[in-house]
Structures are given as structure tokens and as C-alpha cells.
């Protein structure tokens with residue numbers, strides 16, 4: 001893995017499976033190296049890590065887990081970007097802290113530099129593993145191959161999916177030589193994980209994305225998209241902030257349109273433009289990494305027409 005902090009990769013089939021593997025690896029590593037007490041996982045409020053029982057439990061949104069109780073124990077949630085809260089929660093019992101470098105599903109909210117640095121320092125201090133969930137941010141979307149590169153803070157385990165297969169189902173965790181042997185023969189596995197077709201697709205996608213040209217294109221187009229969205233926000237009064245990195249952006253609804261992002265989604269769809277929501281209050285933009293100027297302009301024109309129509313209705 002000359003392109004990341006890691007030495008070894010475990011392949012699976014989705015983001016949830018990747019996080020499931022990351023969390024299991026961290027629990028087993030903690031137990032094997034430090035004892036039975038080292039099992040606690042700290043995650044962030046509003047985070048999203050997938051829909052298996054373990055990952056909905058670790059995810060910080062009760063709406064995804066409450067119907068499936070009893071949930072696995074040993075998981076606590078702290079406010080995102082709150083260093084004091086993490087400091088108060090972490091202990092010798094903590095085996096892992098899991099963070100999305102940019103919280104995706106809950107609003108395209110980037111971690112602060114200080115937060116990720118503090119998380120790294122605290123994990124080192126308490127012998128806990130730092131897991132970055134880069135399922136949404138990884139493989140180019142932020143304008144770097146991995147979002148952690150923006151911060152210069154390396155995790156111990158990173159989960160990937162989504163852009164890894166450019167639409168084809170594949171997930172992965174990346175870790176170091178020191179941690180990987182924890183998954184010895186028979187301890188974790190997947191029938192279809194690492195299957196030749198998925199890996200061939202991911203390999204090709206990775207070669208296209210992991211070039212200076214593509215990654216700088218993502219940064220340039222991301223800046224243009226951000227400017228265009230800010231201008232639409234100013235002209236229509238619908239957005240109060242545009243945030244994110246590269247081509248992973250969130251437009252936050254203005255106060256008078258609070259929690260109405262879904263209506264923008266529907267309005268845009270009527271004009272043949274697919275956007276997304278990231279929680280009820282943020283419209284998410286995660287276009288193709290190869291987005292060209294014509295499509296960008298056309299998309300923004302359609303968005304503005306759709307918003308004005310929605311405002312007039």
C-alpha cells in the first residue's frame with residue numbers, strides 16, 4: 001500500500017462490512033495485547049458507520065439503532081469536534097476511537113485540525129486504535145486520495161467503500177503490519193471479499209482516480225462548485241453556508257428554510273438533477289470526480305431554476 005499509511009488490506013463488500021471488520025479488529029487487538037478489559041469503543045454523536053447491528057450501534061444516530069435493541073455493549077458517544085468530551089470519555093478500557101474525518105450522512109461537517117490531532121494524541125496515550133471511517137471521504141472525493149491527508153493525521157485503521165469500486169460493490173480496511181496479524185486464520189473472513197471481479201474494477205478505478213491530474217481536477221471543480229453554490233445561496237437566500245472538501249460539499253439551509261433540504265432534493269429531481277441530502281438541513285453534492293465544466297454549469301443552472309420554482313410555489 002504505497003499510497004496510504006497502511007501495509008495490509010482486508011477486502012469485503014460494503015462500507016458497513018468494512019467498519020464491522022475495523023471494529024472487530026480493534027476489539028481483538030485490544031484484548032490480545034492489553035487484556036479482557038480493553039473493549040470500549042468511542043464514537044461521535046451523529047456519525048454514520050453502516051447498518052449492521054454493530055455499526056448502527058457505533059453510529060451516533062439513535063434512529064438507525066433503536067428498533068434493534070438490545071445493542072452490543074461497550075460503546076459510548078461523544079460530541080463531534082469536542083476535544084474535552086473525548087478527553088473525558090477515553091480511558092485504559094478504550095480499544096478504539098472511530099471518527100469520520102468529514103461527517104457525511106449527518107451534514108458534510110469536516111473535523112477540525114485540532115480535533116483529529118487530539119484524537120491521535122489521546123489514542124496513543126491510552127493505547128487505543130484510531131479508526132478513520134473514510135467510506136464516504138476516501139478515494140478522491142475530498143481532492144486528496146484520503147481525507148486524513150488534509151490533516152496530516154494518520155489513523156491505525158481506515159475503512160473504505162463507495163468510490164473504491166466507483167459503483168461496484170467493494171469495501172476494504174487498511175491497517176498496519178503491527179495490527180493486521182490480529183486477524184489470524186479463521187478469525188474473520190468473507191466469501192466474496194476480495195473476489196477477482198470487484199478487485200479488478202476497484203483496481204482500474206483506483207488507477208484513474210489516483211493521479212495528480214484527477215485529484216487536482218477534483219480540487220479545482222470542487223472550488224468552482226462551492227463558489228457556484230455560495231452564489232446561488234446569496235441570490236436565492238436558501239443556503240446560509242456551503243461546507244465540505246473537494247467534490248463532497250454540503251449546502252446548509254438558511255434559518256427560515258430549516259430542515260427542508262428534502263424539498264430541494266425533490267425540486268432538483270423534477271429538473272433532472274440528482275442531489276442528495278445529508279440530514280434534514282443539508283443538501284449534499286457528491287458528483288462524479290470527473291465532473292466537467294459544462295455539466296457543472298448545467299447542473300447549477302438547473303438547481304437555481306428548481307430552487308426559484310420551489311420558492312414561488
Ligand SMILES: Cc1ncc(COP(=O)(O)O)c(C=O)c1O
Pocket residue numbers: 014015016017019048049050051100104105133134135136161162
Ligand atoms: C461514513 C460512512 N460509513 C459507512 C457507510 C456504510 O456504507 P455501505 O452503505 O456501503 O454499507 C456509509 C454509507 O453511507 C458512510 O457514509
